[in-house]
Amino acid sequence: MTGYQTSTPADPIPAADRVRLYGPEFQKDPAALYARIRRQYGGVVPVLLDGDIPAWLLTGYREIHQVCQDSQLFARDTRRWNQWGNVPDDWPLLPYVMHNPSVMFTEAAEHRRRAGAIGDALSAVDQFDLGAHCERIADRLIDEFAGTGEADLIAQFAQQAPLLALAKMYGMPDSEAPALVRDVALSLDVGPEALPAYGRVQEAMARLVAVKHQQPGADVPTSMMQDPANLTDDEVVQDLLVVTAAAQQPTANWIGNTIRLMLTDSRFAMTLSGGRGSVGQALNEVLWHDTPTQNFIGRFATRDTVLSGVRVRQGDLVVLGLAAGNADPHARPDAASGALGNHAHMSFGHGEHGCPYPAPEVAEVIARTTVEVLLDRLPDLELAVPAENLVWRPSVWMRGLESLPVVFTPVHVAGPGVW
Structure with a gap:
């Protein structure tokens, strides 16, 4: 070094x-x-x-x-x-x-140049369109387990939703999302698989940038490539890796921790007619008490x-x-x-190196929408184990559950939906 x-x-x-x-x-x-x-x-x-x-x-x-x-x-x-x-x-x-x-890892004017391009690209994301897409993502994920009456909401829901939303923002094929979900999660963990997984994610971002040169679109990579900051391809690849990591595991943990709170705290577990606390309130409380990072x-x-x-x-x-x-x-x-x-x-940091605007807003659209759809689709959702038996991942750095097993009344799903 x-x-x-x-x-x-x-x-x-x-x-x-x-x-x-x-x-x-x-x-x-x-x-x-x-x-x-x-x-x-x-x-x-x-x-x-x-x-x-x-x-x-x-x-x-x-x-x-x-x-x-x-x-x-x-x-x-x-x-x-x-x-x-x-x-x-x-x-x-x-x-x-x-x-x-x-x-x-950039500083001063160079950091402002790079962070500004990310902020510009995220500002161009239509948050209403993103919310509608997140509804479809949540519906599709729920469809896959709704008929069983049970699920692990970490592996089957919270871990997948953010990166599927990001794939839409990146203009990526849905078929590439599962491998990306796996590799991003591994790259953020502390273990022997972290560095190889990070390399695979980097390769995926490099392929994406190459594709966007040939097929530009209304997406985050294209916006960054066309930004007045004049980013090089390598800079775009590296910064897409940062956005990907920041969007995936912290948002997945935010979703999972919020669902846990709403299933274990009487202020949120009441019926809607009884005045259950809102998803927005639960999301904010999690940032204070069980912040994902x-x-x-x-x-x-x-x-x-x-x-x-x-x-x-x-x-x-x-x-x-x-x-x-x-x-x-x-x-x-x-x-x-x-x-x-x-x-x-x-929870989003502060100052020059805090999470750049409007990234927190984009993350909240993803988290809020997916949790709201889950509660609307499965209103009698409840934990399958005592709350004290839930296990947090053994990490000093991230705050998230190993699993979130739930049960509910099985719901018949007519057929496969669309993304």
Whole structure:
């Protein structure tokens, strides 16, 4: 790895004084752990990543806001990291930090150029048309299990809907979507399949760009290729990969976590005549309490500085603790009363490297529409197991269920629908 750092400085904090940001404690009850370490350390926590690589975890809302706002002091280019000398070739978090020429790791004017092209392309998406297409997607997915009276709403519904919607936005053939769903999910996971899967997704995006040169259309890739930012084909491919990853797993988890909430919380489980809370309210509450992206790698200090009374060295990695920040009692003193109407969460990031407008709106159209169609089609939907038996995926980074088994009254489906 070449870049800004020429040596790996010794860690001034003993490993025993750092919190391990991995293991069963984070998987069992991360919210309680975030609260405990915030009380112990404050908003900036010394942590160890997999392999005992040192970093800082931000658990305070104010600290996350400050770091995201100051892109000059806390930059995105991972080549600034001062720990590359300690990172093995098979490090499980390598997909999160391995530098590539995408918008994710650009800075300053170059980042604004690239992010602006993405924003322009997403702004051109007709959200009413997208919503109608998401209704058809949801109907088709539901048709495949409606007659059985049971389903796993993660594998059979939430994991598939976002990327099928994205395939429409990309002008891709539906036949390519299943493989893309599989590979994007694998590429975002921590495991040996992540890098090979990422390579396959990259190849799929390269093929798509080549096709769009010959057959341009009213779609996101064509818009990016024709944008005044004058992106190269490689830049379009890399940035489509970013959009794909951001649209798939976080939105799938958002859908799954929202369905779980509405099936387990009495405010949402009541009948409509009894005043059930809306899907929109549930979606927003999930962003506060079970945000799809718990922690995000990250930012890198461009010089020695002090953050909330803690000395941070040049090149130190700062992990954005989005879930912890959303639960910070200093930001939400009324947390016990719920999050209805409060959209000041950090779930989409903040500042120059936050989720570019209108990406959150597009994601909400996909999530809201698919959940609403599900509840309309299967109004007596209920969990097939006790709520306490639901298992969260063992990830410090993403917040989503392994499965969401449900039962309902079987519904006769006349025949195959159309996308």
